[in-house]
Amino acid sequence: MKEFVCILCPNGCRLRAGFEPDGETFRVEGNSCPRGAAFARTELTAPVRTLTTTVRAVGGERPVLAVRTAGEIPRAKLMEAMEAISRLTVRPPVRRGEVIVHNLLGAGIDLIATDDLAAVLQGGLKDVTPL
Amino acid sequence: MKQYYTDVAVVGGGPAGLAAALTANREGAQVMLLEREGRLGGILKQCIHDGFGLVRFGEKLTGPEYAGRFLDQIAESGIEVMTLAFVSGIDRTGSGYQLRVICREGLCVIHARAVVLSTGCRERTAKQVSIHGDRPSGVLTAGAAQHYVNLLGQLPGRRCVILGSGDIGLIMARRLTLEGAEVLGVYEAKPEPSGLARNIAQCLTDFDIPLYTSRTVTRVFGSERLEAVEVCETDSQMRPVPGTAQRIPCDALILSVGLIPENELALGLGLSLDPRTKGPQCDQRMQTELPGLFCCGNALHVSDLVDYVSESGETAGRGAADFARGRLPQAKTVPVQAEGPLAYVLPQRLSADNQEKTVFYFRAGKSCGPAVLRVRCGETELLRRRYRALRPPEMERLVLELPAELPAALQFSLEPEEPGEEGKQ
Amino acid sequence: MTRLDKLNRALEELCGGSVRAQAEEDGCVRLTGSLDNWEKIVQAGYLAARGKKWRGVLNDIRFTGQEIPPMRTPALQDNAIDGAQPDVLVIGAGIVGCAIARELRRYDLDVLLVEKEHDVAMQTSSRNDGMVHPGIDLKRGQLKQRYNARGNAMYDALCRELGVKFKRCGQYLCFEERAMRPAVLLMPLYFRLKGIPCRYLGEQALHQAVPGLSSSLRFALFFPTAGTVCPYGLTIAYAENAVQNGARLSLDTAVLDMQREGRFIRAVQTNRGTVYPKVVVNAAGVFSDRIAEMAGDRFFTIHPRRGTNSILDKRASESLHDIVSTMGALKTRSAHTKGGGIVLTADGNLLVGPDAVETWMREDFSTDAAGVRAVFDRHSETSPQVKQQDLIASFSGVRAATYEEDFYIARGIHTHNIVHAAGIQSPGLTAAPAIAVDVASMAAQLVAETRAVGQNPNFDPVRIPIPLLREMSPQQRDQLIAQNPDYGEIICRCEEVSRGEVLDALRRPVPCDTVDGVKRRVRAGMGRCQGGFCGPLVAGIIAQELGIPLEQVTKKGRGSELTAGRTKGGGSL
Incomplete structure (x- = not known):
């Protein structure tokens, strides 16, 4: 049995989970909802996370654009995903929800913009608040 | 000067x-x-991590996405929005309030029947937690670090020490690690972490970032750029223990050591702040002691979930609209009292005309195991609820259907169960 | 027994046999030897200075207890001022050096002011309590006393000319022991004889004048000539007025060595080239003895003394509007400070401090928790309103004290073409305007030995300051915003500083390209959040204005970059 915290909601339930000695029956304790039980199983077999980060932007009112994976990706691939994302550049305007990369790392998950980013016309830089 | 009426x-x-x-x-x-x-x-603009809106939307949104849902509605609402508009002061007038506003168009005055203060909070600084030494660059609050990373694409340091295990500190530990910085550890002066358990799991454990409790940063070294910090063990009063100092080379110290509600405007109007919440006292409509002046969100008390911040905003907005339209009766109020290990209960008073479901927020003053919360009005017990565990960082929300008449003060009391009783339940 | 024998015997008693005094031909006494205890070294210096039996104390006892850090010097190496032949080279752009440079421009002199730091007023001039002293505890015959009295009298007109805020708020010296009353009643007469206006205040009058004081304070002396000024604000104003009148300012420029021929300095080496001045002015603060040594004209020793001040939130200053100090807690008072006090700064914050700690580190600007706590403990006795929870910042400065505990303002003796404005510590800020007038005149006379020196007909004493919008009437402010909308965009919320003011700070006669520089000029980041919100914004404005990437913007010059570079996905605008 392994002990860990459920990260699905702010309750942060302390879970105890693992396979019975028979190797087939999966047992979870400490969860207060069925989603917690499902989480425990994935967490012990193939943990996944949503990645949130930024992408370089050129010609926008900010130098970076906030993005996230549209779904969860394997936790082990977070750093690899960061490397792939660091090679990207977006050109504003970008609208929240727009897909930045289809099928990131071939994991079947898209990378989407989580914020709007307006384009800035050449020469207009000085009037822009860097916010 | 332009005058506006609203x-x-x-x-x-x-x-x-x-x-x-x-x-x-x-x-x-x-x-x-x-x-x-x-x-x-x-602040949602720079909170690009996810986890917002679980209560409200049943989804894990990022900060900008959560804000975006409201922004879309604002755009269609006909609400007049002024950005880059700084309110430098508010005066009371016979018919309401006058707001002195500075913006790029000049100074202007807004005459409003009711005002909602939703000014958020600011972060405690290094000197306020008694970190001494010279003043090199590389010492910054978690919020400033977040601004640099998430909005400006700048890395505050390559070897970072984080002081304070508040949620922003934990989130930044993960964010900096993802961006290639080395986070040497999160230090917490208290014996237990102050951020949410899930954030410790997904921000620290996931990335093998050590969390050191009962330890604090006491000094910074370097005069141009930060070179190292001094870390000490702390006693039960969070004071550094002499002889335990340790020097840790690093180029950034990131502070997540507490938030302070911003209430300069309220103070300017002569309101006094509740020493427990550091915000104005309010009733169930988020109305302060001044009629027509409402306060919500982190300016009222620091919340740990944005969903509750939005909820208090809605309550204040409804109250303000009712007040402005003359639909809010002037009624006597009864106080809300907190007993036992409760840090505070919000609202601090109730107007006695209460006929609705009323939302209360409370926070434990110290961590306790199983405990029973009782709410009484005079002799009548309105609620008895058992909590498995309560921790100061986790704000609790409670909805009560109150009787139409409140003859006496509402009393909240928290009674921790005896350690031995746990097994019997 | 000669005075030297007596001194040597006393030194032996203090330090054992490891220290010797010897008489120099020029009338100074030199202490040599080595000690691992800094306190003893300082005591030995005082011992030698006692009774003023020597022209000066040269305390060359080597400190073996710890390594004395070398002078911080800029990493920059170039030839920006190589070959310059100014009439006067002023070393050090603190309040004294900047004031001298400005006063020198009243004459038709070519003036070059060099400063090793990246901005003016980076050390003691920005790290003090900003008090303009009435001169209470100064003794007749001291240079300190003379210059303080003259300088104090100059302040109103000077600050008007230079566009600097100055408040002549007066100082209350409070007493708690009733037994002292008869003596205190006589004191106004004594002070008036010394030329210092003074009034006695009884208990009721005191508490009426200063609400919020501790009730244990019984009576007080009031000195109406005391005031407060922003010390770095005045230094920057002096420097700007000097530059605007044609003085050249070279920052990041450290004096490394000098070449002499006979009794004359011929060349001065810096990291930015060699300069050939006619006259050198030594205004090098804590390093003024090192410069004097280079010039072969040293008659004093600096023993650095650190003092820490703390700044309180503006909210804490609502009822205290004056300078208050007490004579009550004498046992916690160090002998060589004004005892510290509660000062309402010219910008409206309460300031408490300073303390006084002897140190071998001339540039140690660190603060420590115990020192800050001690200052608060003491001043909360004076006024219960002084609470450490209101603290927003603490800072330390290092006083350039000599063992004679007096200024050293004089033309060179061994070396002909140098003027010293050295050993300037409290009340140096008050005295600086008067010192500058005299030192400029001495330097002008020296130049006049080589060529005729006249007045500068184009000298303009008036400096137009950066507009201070938060203190303007709404009409004025509105008008200014109409002319320049940047004045209507608030960047620093705590101090209400606009984008326009930040940009102004970057476009003044004295170059400014750092976050701290902006902070000291327009107060962005000085407030209760200490730049948490506006820091990144100010950095962004600096980057835009200078056309440099954000990662090159610094806090206070090279080596203090704000960030460590771009994030993995960090882009550019």
Whole structure:
């Protein structure tokens, strides 16, 4: 049995989970909802996370654009995903929800913009608040 | 100077202000929303991590996405939004309030029947937690670090020490690690972490970042750029223990050591602050002691979930609209009292005309195991609820259906169960 | 027994046999030897200075207890001022050096002011309590006393000319022991004889004048000539007025060595080239003895003394509007400070401090928790309003004290073409305007030995300051915003500083390209959040204005970059 915290909601339930000695029956304790039980199983077999980060932007009112994976990706691939994302550049305007990369790392998950980013016309830089 | 007239003026366009403005507008009031920065959204703009909106939308959204849902509604609402508009002071007048506003068009005065203060909070600084030494660059609050990384694409340091295990500190530990910085550890002066358990799991454990409790940073070294910090063990009073100092080379110290509600405008109007919440006292409509002046979100008390910030904004917005339209009766109030290990209960008083479901927020003053919360009004017990565990960082929300008449003060008391009783339940 | 024998015997008693005094031909006494205890070294210096039996104390006892850090010097190496032949080279752009440079421009002199730091007023001039002293505890015959009295009288007109805020608020010296009353009643007469206006205040009058004081304070002396000024604000104003009148300022420029021929300095080496001045002015603060040594004209020793001040939130200053100090807690008072006090700064914050700690580190600007706590403990006795929870910042400065505990203002003796404005510590800020007038005149006379020196007909004493919008009437402010909308965009919320003011700070006669520089000029980041909100914004404005990437913007010059570079996905605008 392994002990860990459920990260699905702010309750942060302390879970105890693992396979019975028979190797087939999966047992979870400490969860207060069925989603917690499902989480425990994935967490012990193939943990996944949503990645949130930024992408370089050129010609926008900010130098970076906030993005996230549209779904969860394997936790082990977070750093690899960061490397792939660091090679990207977006050109504003970008609208929240727009897909930045289809099928990131071939994991079947898209990378989407989580914020709007307006384009800035050449020469207009000085009037822009860097916010 | 330009003069504007409105029913409700909302000061601050973060999550609380957005919700307040939308609700007041929906309730039929004419609304002006004033935002100091160039874009609405407040601190959510830089909170690019996910986990927002679970309560409200049943989804794990990022900060900008959560704000975006409100911004879309604002755009269609007819609410007049002023950005880059700084409210420098508020005066009371016979018919309401006058807001002195500075913006790129000049100075202007907004006359409002009711005002909602949703000015958020600020972060405690290094000197306020008694970190000494010279003043090199590389010492910054978690919020400033977040601004640099998430909005400006700048890395505050390559070897970072984080002081304080508040949620922003934990989130930044993960964010900096993802961006290639080495986070040497998160140090917490208290014996237990102050952030949410899930954030410790997904921000620290996931990335093997050590968490050191009962330890604090006492000194910084370096005069141009930070070179190292001195870390000491702390005693039960959070004071550094002599002889335990240790020097840790690093180039950034990131502080997540507490938030302080911003209430300069309220103070300017002569309101006193509740020493427990550091915000104005309010009733169940988020109305302060001044009629027509409402306060919500982190300016009222520091919340750990944005969903509750929005909720308090909605309550304040509804109250402000009702007030502006003359629908809010002047009623006597009864106090709400907190007993036992409760840090505070909000609202601090109730207007006695209460006939609705009333939302209360409370926070434990110290961590306790199983405990029973009792709510009484005079001899009548209105609620008895058992909590498995309560921790100061985790704010609790409670909805009570109160009797139409409140003859006496409402008493909240928290009674921790005896350690031995746990097994019997 | 000669005075030297007596001194040597006393030194032996103090330090054992490891220290010797010897008489120099020029009338100074030199202490040599080595000690691992800094306190003893300082005591030995005082011992030698006692009774003023020597022209000066040269305390060359080697400190073996710890390594004395070398002078911080800029990493920059170039030839920006190589070959310059100014009439006067002023070393050090603190309040004294900047004031001298400005006063020198009243004459038709070519003036070059060099400063090793990246901005003016980076050390003691920005790290003090900003008090303009009435001169209470100064003794007749001291240079300190003379210059303080003259300098104090100059302040109103000077600050008007230079566009600097100055408040002549007066100082209350409070007493708690009733037994002292008869003596205190006589004191106004004594002070008036010394030329210092003074009034006695009884208990009721005191508490009426200063609400918020501790009730244990019984009576007080009031000195109406005391005031407060922003010390770095005045230094920057002096420097700007000097530059605007044609003085050249070279920052990041450290004096490394000098070449002499006979009794004359011929060349001065810096990291930015060699300069050939006619006259050198030594205004090098804590390093003024090192410069004097280079010039072969040293008659004093600096023993650095650190003092820490703390700044309180503006909210804490609501009822205290004056300078208050007490004579009550004498046992915690160090002998060589004004005892510290509660000062309402010219910008409206309460300031408490300073303390006084002897140190071998001339540039140690660190603060420590115990020192800050001690200052608060003491001043909360004076006024219960002084609470450490209101603290927003603490800072330390290092006083350039000599063992004679007096200024050293004189033309060179061994070396002909140098003027010293050295050993300037409290009340140096008050005295600086008067010192500058005299030192400029001495330097002008020296130049006049080589060529005729006249007045500068184009000298303009008036400096137009950066507009201070938060203190303007709404009409004025509105008008200014109409002319320049940047004045209507608030960047620093705590101090209400606009984008326009930040940009102004970057476009003044004295170059400014750092976050701290902006902070000291327009107060962005000085407030209760200490730049948490506006820091990144100010950095962004600096980057835009200078056309440099954000990662090159610094806090206070090279080596203090704000960030460590771009994030993985960090882009550019």
